[in-house]
Amino acid sequence: MPLRTLQYRIKQLVMQQCLVKQGSRRWTTYHLPVERETNTVSQPDEPIAFSNESTAIRAYVRQSPAAREPVGYHHSFLDAYQPGINFYLSLRERTYLAKIGKPPMADQPAGTYAKQILHRLLIDLSWNSSRLEGNTYSLLDTKRLIQFGNAVEGRDPVEAQMILNHKDAIEFLVGQANDIGFNRFTILNLHAMLANNLLANSRAQGQLRYIPVGIERSTFYPLEVPQLIAEYFEQILMKTAAINDPFEQALFFMVQLPYLQPFDDVNRRVSRMGANIPLIKHNLVPLSFTDVPRDIYTEAVLGVYEMNRIDLLKDLFIWAYERSVRRYTAVRQSLGAPDPFRLTYRDAIQAVVGEVVRGAMGRKEAIMHVADYASIHIEPTEQEHFREVVEDELLALHAGNFARYQIRPSEFDAWQRAWGGQLPHNHPRSQ
Template sequence: MSGLSPATVLVAIQRLAHTGHPEVTSSEVARATQGSLATVRRHLNALCDGGQLTRSGQARGTRYRLAGRTAAPEQPSANQHPAWSPAAIELGRKLDMPLAARDPVTYRRDFVEDYVPNKNWLMPQELAEALYRDGRLREQQPAGTYARKVLEQLLIDLSWSSSRLEGNRYSLLATEDLFKRGTAGSDADAVMLLNHKTAIEFLVDAVPLQGLSTAIIRNLHAVLMQDLLADTEALGVIRKKMVNISDTVYVPTQVPSVLEEMLGIILAKARLVKNPVEAAFFLWVNLAYLQPFEDGNKRTSRLAANIPLMLYNCSPLSFLDVDAHDYAQAMMGVYEIRDVARAVDLFAWTYRRSIKKYVVVMESMGAPNPLRLRYREHLSEAIGLVVRDRKSARAAMEELGLTADQAPGFQTMLLEELQKLEVFNCARFRLTMTATQAWIDANRPH
């Protein structure tokens, strides 16, 4: 990055600290500033020497923080955790026992088979109904409208939050920058984030048309794990290999026929659940418990939980601010004891945060522009002709019968959107990232 200076590096670290990353690596700063690692490290050393930063750790474990900021406490502050119920606290005590003191367990299919949709509830019924009332879009709209309206923010929030739970080291700021660039190089963390982005875009496009199906879930897994599984034949395929989960005594079933059968039963029951919040929770818990794929099961379950919410136009669930240890214990409670107490508390807490976040996002958009609503579909068609077919804006307008006389104001709106079009916002016009990037690389011909 030309003009990179110690001041630029310091500002980047301040922004990272504001997004919840008080300690950063030199690589994270390099990604945030788009500077070379050698230059960034030189400026970091200068800032440390000048007393503006402090350094801790050695070699690859080196971390930098703003001077005067104390290290984060071992236990996050209270507002970063759910207010655990007595049942969740008791479950936590059981899960805190050493592994050697806990008996090995395997998959129990009756956890799903005994569940009767709309009669049994994994989440307390009153809670599920309250969350549905708070999270739903008030006016009647086509399925998927809510998710599409907040798509740009959702892509960043859910991709980053879900990837962070998998140990991804990118900061929120670096994730935004990555989505603007749209290329991953050889960085596995970047691939993970971009896969999440593509998977969310896939759901927003496909779910309103196809609903909740086995094909949707298997495609979701394939997109999430593309270039992250050594065996490409395992993408979207029910696993035939043994999987082991670290830090738990739970051993998933290893029988492919059982995995396939139970996946079908889980999806069939989820489709019958009338309350979309309960359906989302049911999917999240059961897909992770089943472990139907070779890898990537938890991230698949997190995104799949959004499918019922999309279908019923509820606020998306982006797992904002979830602590990795809290998440692991919620999963272990299901894996080992089939107890959802901690999962319920965690889900309700983070979904309420998502609801508040996307209400604000919706409000920030203001009232819809009547002109944009009138020409919504025509705008997508025209932009598709320009980007995919490389037609001029004028030719696209003429082909669609949208000349200045026939559609006043359309040309100005079209040219403005073409100027703002990027790979990270192209899904709203039903464009692929590849086609959009090729058009941008060709200097945006229009």
């Protein structure tokens, strides 16, 4: 690879503490960090508390594949679970997660909380879920890609596509919060978005698989009979939908969907996005997998595949959710109390702002368009307030916040020229 690319990647590995740098200039050397033999993995705030069962799972799956027993798909693992009778999370664990996961807000329509933090959620969840699949984009790279469409030069285009697919999937879940659920429409479309432009066979996007698949570095051999895959897929959806507790739903789906491997690829990504469905619908803090170590997540999934043991994945699920709660509690506090009017008319505001920008309207044309829109779509007593809010949004629109309206950079640039010309880089509003 080009020397500059190599230097950049090494620098990123050092920043991510995946490599340790010693010396400088021509005497610089790099080596792997020394791993400590311990039952916990140190993280910035606190370690993951592994149960004895989780420790045993890690010890088993850390052996070489040759030392582990080859296994196939066991339908009894799914069949034995009865919603409302069996639970992966204990009552104490479910009560605890419900207590920390409910933000201090009045009852609102499904998806309201996720919409409040959407700009942060898009970046966090897209980056962390992609990172768990080996994507090498940094958090800043991801932010620039999502907000400005700037892919990192020298990187595999697959990485940018993966992140943008996550963005589309998250926007789908949040935007369609009233309609999504554990049904074929939601899960098949979720797969199609996450797999977009990533599968060799484009027809496999949003389709259950008809071909055998293998799991890298695993002794697990997934089911190969298409009729049974379709039957068990429906069983997973029905059982997940029948679970009343949103956290139990999330964990059950994260366990059972990847175990079946119903799609040619992208199964784990679908399970992580799908786990957020009940959280979004119940206005709970979403699960963004912040700081989840990739190696431990892989071990947890292998424990399900090869041992039908969920203990490690459950420990990781609870720990990851605690970190998500702390993150988004801080984010929401920094945002202040939401404006009820803007919440009520969020979709209308987004629609009319998008129309103005995509139409490259100047100021006079935009004011007339907003007035016409309000006269048709907004209650008469609210029209004037609506116009003021939209006009404020247009005046506040800049290069750092237009992505939330699903506006492309080229559309924004054209609109800026029509609106009043490109602002100088050092102008206060351009900052």
